[in-house]
Amino acid sequence: MSTATSASPSAAEANFARGLEGVIAGETNICSVEQGKLIYRGFEIHDLAEHATFEEVAFLLLEGHKPSADELRRFKIEVIAERALPAEVIAFLKSCGPMIKSGAAVPMDIVRTAVSILGNLDKDAQDNSPAANLRKAKRLLAKIPTIIGHMQNVIDGRAIIAPDTGGDATLSHAANLLYLMSGEKPSKEFEHVIDVSLILYAEHDYNASTFTSRVIAGTLSDMHGAVTGGIAALKGPLHGGANEMAMEMLKEIMRDVGEKGIGTPAVDSWMQNAFDTKRKLMGFGHRVYKNGDHRAPILHKLGRSLASKDTRNPGGHAAAKWFDLGEQVQKIMLDKKKIHPNVDFPCGLTYFTLGIPVPQYTPIFVASRVSGWCAHIMEQHANNRIIRPLSLYRGPAETKWNK
Ligand SMILES: CC(C)(COP(=O)(O)OP(=O)(O)OC[C@H]1O[C@@H](n2cnc3c(N)ncnc32)[C@H](O)[C@@H]1OP(=O)(O)O)[C@@H](O)C(=O)NCCC(=O)NCCS
Numbered sequence: 001m002s003t004a005t006s007a008s009p010s011a012a013e014a015n016f017a018r019g020l021e022g023v024i025a026g027e028t029n030i031c032s033v034e035q036g037k038l039i040y041r042g043f044e045i046h047d048l049a050e051h052a053t054f055e056e057v058a059f060l061l062l063e064g065h066k067p068s069a070d071e072l073r074r075f076k077i078e079v080i081a082e083r084a085l086p087a088e089v090i091a092f093l094k095s096c097g098p099m100i101k102s103g104a105a106v107p108m109d110i111v112r113t114a115v116s117i118l119g120n121l122d123k124d125a126q127d128n129s130p131a132a133n134l135r136k137a138k139r140l141l142a143k144i145p146t147i148i149g150h151m152q153n154v155i156d157g158r159a160i161i162a163p164d165t166g167g168d169a170t171l172s173h174a175a176n177l178l179y180l181m182s183g184e185k186p187s188k189e190f191e192h193v194i195d196v197s198l199i200l201y202a203e204h205d206y207n208a209s210t211f212t213s214r215v216i217a218g219t220l221s222d223m224h225g226a227v228t229g230g231i232a233a234l235k236g237p238l239h240g241g242a243n244e245m246a247m248e249m250l251k252e253i254m255r256d257v258g259e260k261g262i263g264t265p266a267v268d269s270w271m272q273n274a275f276d277t278k279r280k281l282m283g284f285g286h287r288v289y290k291n292g293d294h295r296a297p298i299l300h301k302l303g304r305s306l307a308s309k310d311t312r313n314p315g316g317h318a319a320a321k322w323f324d325l326g327e328q329v330q331k332i333m334l335d336k337k338k339i340h341p342n343v344d345f346p347c348g349l350t351y352f353t354l355g356i357p358v359p360q361y362t363p364i365f366v367a368s369r370v371s372g373w374c375a376h377i378m379e380q381h382a383n384n385r386i387i388r389p390l391s392l393y394r395g396p397a398e399t400k401w402n403k
Contacts, residue, residue: 083166119224149180
């Protein structure tokens with residue numbers, strides 16, 4: 001049997017869309033995701049990736065318009081001033097080594113908890129006014145790279161880098177993120193590649209994590225809570241966690257076929273086995289982009305160019321080999337299944353080429369997407385109606401407790 005609250009069974013069946021596929025669940029002025037184009041507040045993603053910086057894109061999303069030179073300068077100063085973490089969050093991060101080592105927590109869980117603690121310490125936490133929300137959004141944007149950096153320092157067993165300032169104020173958001181993690185100031189090329197990846201990851205309309213954040217904000221709950229929920233949703237391998245899982249999958253293929261197997265039918269056999277066992281291949285497919293994700297080729301080109309120069313050798317193989325393998329996997333997936341890579345596939349390869357530890361790939365996604373989440377939380381608060389859909393009841397028919 002099937003019924004839905006406040007709807008006739010047949011109407012409910014007719015309106016039901018599994019996974020909300022194709023359902024328009026709200027309005028937004030922030031982003032448009034279509035097969036043909038990805039637009040952030042009127043600007044197309046190729047244009048932004050080529051001509052804007054992540055700071056400009058974050059301003060665009062949060063403040064609603066392209067910044068003037070003066071507005072951008074002010075925004076950067078404000079964000080840089082907020083990079084340092086409260087002592088309580090530093091203490092939590094210093095204690096996270098055993099949690100990660102034991103396997104109970106992964107870096108995404110640590111970021112989620114750190115953001116939640118930040119909420120407990122933010123004097124604006126309970127204030128949902130536009131001005132307070134904007135202040136909190138800038139703080140979150142500033143502090144998440146510092147959380148990631150300090151956590152990586154703890155994992156690496158080294159002293160925390162610049163805890164008082166949250167990094168080097170002369171560095172861009174992208175460069176500072178890499179610096180906080182490794183203690184090394186990145187080359188201009190590395191900085192550019194990370195910057196573009198942050199632009200590509202910043203916003204994507206009603207994706208699962210943003211929708212989660214909007215549902216939380218729609219109860220008039222607070223921004224830190226809504227971002228914490230967004231992080232939990234992003235972690236999943238069907239969403240942001242796919243950038244880590246895509247790289248893990250490539251490592252598995254490399255282990256199974258060996259370096260000499262790249263470019264040979266050994267990879268086809270591996271893939272055929274995955275198809276036969278109905279395995280989901282990470283970094284492929286998309287709910288909206290059935291004919292390809294606009295963001296993937298942009299990042300693929302940058303990552304491939306970096307790997308071809310072979311500036312680092314993080315996995316014990318020349319970095320270009322990983323792109324060779326990735327391209328072969330992509331081709332087989334397209335030929336056999338007509339499924340395109342999404343942005344997480346080249347992201348995994350690109351971050352690997354940059355020498356970033358795999359468990360930090362999704363936290364870096366957070367460092368970017370927080371700008372989109374906060375823009376959506378503000379939009380939800382500004383024109384709120386609680387988000388409360390119906391469900392199709394497929395449980396047992398009514399019966400008496402005391403028969
Ligand atoms: C992104 C994703 C969750 C979209 O899910 P969705 O819209 O529900 O897609 P569907 O399940 O309707 O996919 C349609 C068909 O393609 C197949 N498919 C989709 N993505 C696939 C993948 N990555 N690997 C293998 N098959 C895939 C599905 O199994 C399904 O086949 P079927 O009709 O024989 O059952 C899904 O493509 C996926 O799990 N991808 C891997 C995880 C990932 O990369 N996530 C990041 C997204 S940006």
